[in-house]
Amino acid sequence: MLVSEIDVISPLDLDECLTILSREGIQHRLLAGGTDAVVRMKDGKWRPNVWINVKGLNELRYIVKKDGAIHIGPLTTHSDIIRSQLLQTQADVLVEAAREVGATQMQNMGTIGGNIGTASPAGDTIPALFVLGAVLEIRSCNNKRLVPIEEFFIGPGKTVLRQNEMITNIIIQPQEKNEIGIFQKLGPRKAQSISIVNVAVNLIMGENNRQCLGGKIAFGAVAPTIIRAKKCESMLKIAPITDDMIENISKVAWKEVMPITDVRASASYRRDMASALLHRGLYRLMRRWESYES
Amino acid sequence: MKPIRFTVNGSPREVNCHPSKTLLDVLREDLNLTASKECCGKGECGSCSILVDKEVICSCLVLAGQAEGMDITTCEGVGLTANMDIVQEAFVSEGATQCGYCTPGLIVSSRAFLNSIEHIPSVSEIKTALGGNLCRCTGYAKIIRAVETAAKHQLENKGKLSLR
Ligand SMILES: Cc1cc2nc3c(=O)[nH]c(=O)nc-3n(C[C@H](O)[C@H](O)[C@H](O)COP(=O)(O)OP(=O)(O)OC[C@H]3O[C@@H](n4cnc5c(N)ncnc54)[C@H](O)[C@@H]3O)c2cc1C
Ligand code: FES
Ligand code: FES
Numbered sequence: 001m002l003v004s005e006i007d008v009i010s011p012l013d014l015d016e017c018l019t020i021l022s023r024e025g026i027q028h029r030l031l032a033g034g035t036d037a038v039v040r041m042k043d044g045k046w047r048p049n050v051w052i053n054v055k056g057l058n059e060l061r062y063i064v065k066k067d068g069a070i071h072i073g074p075l076t077t078h079s080d081i082i083r084s085q086l087l088q089t090q091a092d093v094l095v096e097a098a099r100e101v102g103a104t105q106m107q108n109m110g111t112i113g114g115n116i117g118t119a120s121p122a123g124d125t126i127p128a129l130f131v132l133g134a135v136l137e138i139r140s141c142n143n144k145r146l147v148p149i150e151e152f153f154i155g156p157g158k159t160v161l162r163q164n165e166m167i168t169n170i171i172i173q174p175q176e177k178n179e180i181g182i183f184q185k186l187g188p189r190k191a192q193s194i195s196i197v198n199v200a201v202n203l204i205m206g207e208n209n210r211q212c213l214g215g216k217i218a219f220g221a222v223a224p225t226i227i228r229a230k231k232c233e234s235m236l237k238i239a240p241i242t243d244d245m246i247e248n249i250s251k252v253a254w255k256e257v258m259p260i261t262d263v264r265a266s267a268s269y270r271r272d273m274a275s276a277l278l279h280r281g282l283y284r285l286m287r288r289w290e291s292y293e294s
Numbered sequence: 295m296k297p298i299r300f301t302v303n304g305s306p307r308e309v310n311c312h313p314s315k316t317l318l319d320v321l322r323e324d325l326n327l328t329a330s331k332e333c334c335g336k337g338e339c340g341s342c343s344i345l346v347d348k349e350v351i352c353s354c355l356v357l358a359g360q361a362e363g364m365d366i367t368t369c370e371g372v373g374l375t376a377n378m379d380i381v382q383e384a385f386v387s388e389g390a391t392q393c394g395y396c397t398p399g400l401i402v403s404s405r406a407f408l409n410s411i412e413h414i415p416s417v418s419e420i421k422t423a424l425g426g427n428l429c430r431c432t433g434y435a436k437i438i439r440a441v442e443t444a445a446k447h448q449l450e451n452k453g454k455l456s457l458r
Contacts, residue, residue, distance in 0.1 A: 004312045007313055007359070008357050008358075033355075034356060034360070035337055038354075042335060051357065056360075056363075079349070102337070102426065103340075103422075103427075104406075104422075104426050105337065105340060105343060105351050105426040108350060109352065109355065190425070191425030192425060192426060
């Protein structure tokens with residue numbers, strides 16, 4: 001398929017979009033901000049017959065609180081996330097992750113649905129969504145299902161999404177007053193770089209000094225998909241998260257991740273950096289928590 | 295080929311092209327607006343930056359078929375020699391350009407940034423705002439100074455306006 005032969009159709013609403021997705025016999029792919037899709041089209045990797053341009057579907061661009069949960073439309077851009085008061089106060093880790101995506105232009109163009117849809121093991125918003133317990137609403141013309149984000153990815157670029165389906169809503173649990181999160185990323189440079197390793201943490205804090213009642217830790221770019229570090233998580237509740245404890249938890253992270261060597265970094269470097277990022281993240285998180293408390 | 299209608303620099307335009315052509319190529323080839331440049335073609339360098347609905351984006355990653363109805367401003371729309379914007383004047387007075395290839399993109403990004411603030415930005419704010427624009431010549435110091443200067447002039451102009 002030559003680029004000049006690929007059509008672009010722009011459905012006017014979600015129903016029309018789902019109808020087009022259900023058409024058989026044509027090879028189509030959704031096109032949102034295009035920051036992954038157009039790059040891959042130029043590289044010759046993604047050459048569908050038709051792009052289904054959803055960028056204009058404003059009904060899928062929202063951040064709202066509903067029945068105690070936060071709903072984020074898949075066409076919400078990274079810039080929308082960064083600007084959202086609601087997310088700043090009740091999903092801080094997602095805002096921090098969105099700030100780390102590319103630079104201004106990519107944050108204005110790129111969408112959260114596209115970040116999930118690309119299913120890169122290094123996608124920056126995904127670990128944040130893991131620790132916020134995100135559930136994806138997936139729709140086709142005549143079906144709707146809910147998939148926890150941890151069950152959505154199968155491997156690099158591979159998801160459980162069928163050809164006639166799309167993500168129509170992202171539901172996260174808002175943070176309570178005693179919850180606090182952080183996102184840490186290592187890239188080749190500060191702006192515009194794909195993560196060599198990233199980590200998202202969300203902790204539920206107790207009343208006593210540095211007492212933690214539980215939490216979630218998710219790493220990116222250290223396995224074929226984003227992974228939860230459950231061994232590290234289980235250590236959070238054992239004892240107050242003192243600087244010594246942070247040291248111990250990050251040593252466990254070194255063992256728990258399973259990175260590979262690729263063009264961006266070697267496996268052993270990734271392992272060291274996963275451990276270091278979690279160390280730094282927990283350290284900063286505790287400092288922040290203490291400054292809130294005092 | 296498909297007809298596509300949008301607004302560029304305030305004027306309604308219509309072009310006929312294949313819908314997967316990039317907006318950057320449409321601007322340069324079909325509309326002869328050649329300030330926006332192609333360098334990396336993949337969103338990394340910002341030399342193709344334009345404003346869409348007042349937000350800065352990379353036109354090398356937008357397809358013509360997505361541009362229907364868009365309100366686009368290119369560097370030409372920010373200002374031309376006869377009616378330079380304060381950002382452009384500051385780039386000249388600070389000597390923030392050498393080969394000039396990155397300059398239109400930087401001017402567009404700087405304009406978007408200045409539209410969003412009402413204070414003199416810190417160096418780190420400027421670096422964050424312009425992180426998506428690469429320059430291989432200047433070493434950035436003069437570019438950052440130009441944005442500071444433009445921000446000062448912008449505030450002065452606003453001050454003058456409020457006195458009237
Ligand atoms: C220069 C540059 C820097 C970047 N830096 C980063 C970075 O630091 N961190 C990072 O994580 N990413 C980065 N990216 C990747 C990209 O910007 C993000 O993944 C972005 O969020 C993708 O969103 P999009 O709207 O542009 O997706 P698109 O490119 O439009 O689509 C991506 C994929 O998602 C699918 N899709 C889109 N919407 C939906 C939906 N609603 N349901 C199902 N599938 C859908 C599409 O079909 C396609 O397969 C970078 C990209 C570039 C070009
Ligand atoms: S040419 Fe568009 S970002 Fe480089
Ligand atoms: S002046 Fe030459 S690239 Fe910036």
